[in-house]
Amino acid sequence: MPKIISILNQKGGVGKTTLTVHLATALARAGERVLLIDADPQGSALDWSAAREGAALFPVAGLPKASLHKELPALAAGYTVVLIDGPPRVYDVARSAIMASDLVLIPVQPSPYDVWAAKEIVDLLAEAAVFKPTLKSAFVVNRKIANTAIGRDVTDALAEYPVPVLSASVCQRVLFAESAARGQTVYELMPDGAAGKEIDALTAEVLGMAV
Numbered sequence: 533m534p535k536i537i538s539i540l541n542q543k544g545g546v547g548k549t550t551l552t553v554h555l556a557t558a559l560a561r562a563g564e565r566v567l568l569i570d571a572d573p574q575g576s577a578l579d580w581s582a583a584r585e586g587a588a589l590f591p592v593a594g595l596p597k598a599s600l601h602k603e604l605p606a607l608a609a610g611y612t613v614v615l616i617d618g619p620p621r622v623y624d625v626a627r628s629a630i631m632a633s634d635l636v637l638i639p640v641q642p643s644p645y646d647v648w649a650a651k652e653i654v655d656l657l658a659e660a661a662v663f664k665p666t667l668k669s670a671f672v673v674n675r676k677i678a679n680t681a682i683g684r685d686v687t688d689a690l691a692e693y694p695v696p697v698l699s700a701s702v703c704q705r706v707l708f709a710e711s712a713a714r715g716q717t718v719y720e721l722m723p724d725g726a727a728g729k730e731i732d733a734l735t736a737e738v739l740g741m742a743v
């Protein structure tokens with residue numbers, strides 16, 4: 533069975549799609565057979581894939597449905613990792629993604645608004661834990677601003693929730709937006725750059741959790 537990892541947050545614009553396409557790329561580069569499920573009716577990961585000019589490293593399939601957990605096993609056959617890019621706000625799809633997952637990653641920006649808004653997804657996870665006790669979850673700090681205390685502050689504030697914060701985090705870098713415009717990733721725009729190294733570290737930590 534493939535490992536199923538959802539990237540979820542009811543709050544919009546926190547970096548769910550950005551982290552999903554980067555994790556998918558890093559995992560594919562590491563030799564995993566990756567399927568990316570776009571569970572967002574906005575279809576951002578599908579748009580990203582359509583904008584891509586180079587060869588695809590993994591397929592992207594749209595499945596923005598509350599029946600996702602029922603349909604996924606048939607689609608996931610033959611893959612080693614399935615990443616699900618979640619929608620903002622849509623509860624029934626997020627619930628279905630949680631049901632399907634072994635691990636849920638929650639991107640949060642270093643802002644008190646993101647810390648407060650995370651309560652919604654943490655509550656959904658707590659609901660699911662009743663009938664899915666093996667489910668794992670973790671926060672990922674995204675858009676950290678280098679040389680500021682706010683990254684550390686957000687980690688402290690998130691400690692109020694019963695969900696761990698990954699040690700790997702991703703900084704605010706314009707390269708993430710620039711690469712997305714062409715359906716690419718930071719690896720292609722700047723091979724061996726600092727952004728790619730952050731994604732490598734994140735991927736290693738996620739793989740360690742998902743086994």
Ligand SMILES: Nc1ncnc2c1ncn2[C@@H]1O[C@H](COP(=O)(O)OP(=O)(O)OP(=O)(O)O)[C@@H](O)[C@H]1O
Nearest residue numbers: 544545546547548549550620675703704705708709
């Ligand atoms: N680490 C980063 N550095 C710079 N820009 C970033 C970073 N992460 C995300 N962004 C930018 O922030 C915006 C929102 O990111 P993204 O679309 O990944 O969020 P999302 O959570 O998927 O949003 P939605 O809830 O609408 O699906 C995009 O323009 C993206 O390029």
Ligand SMILES: [Mg+2]
Nearest residue numbers: 548549572576
């Ligand atoms: Mg998105």
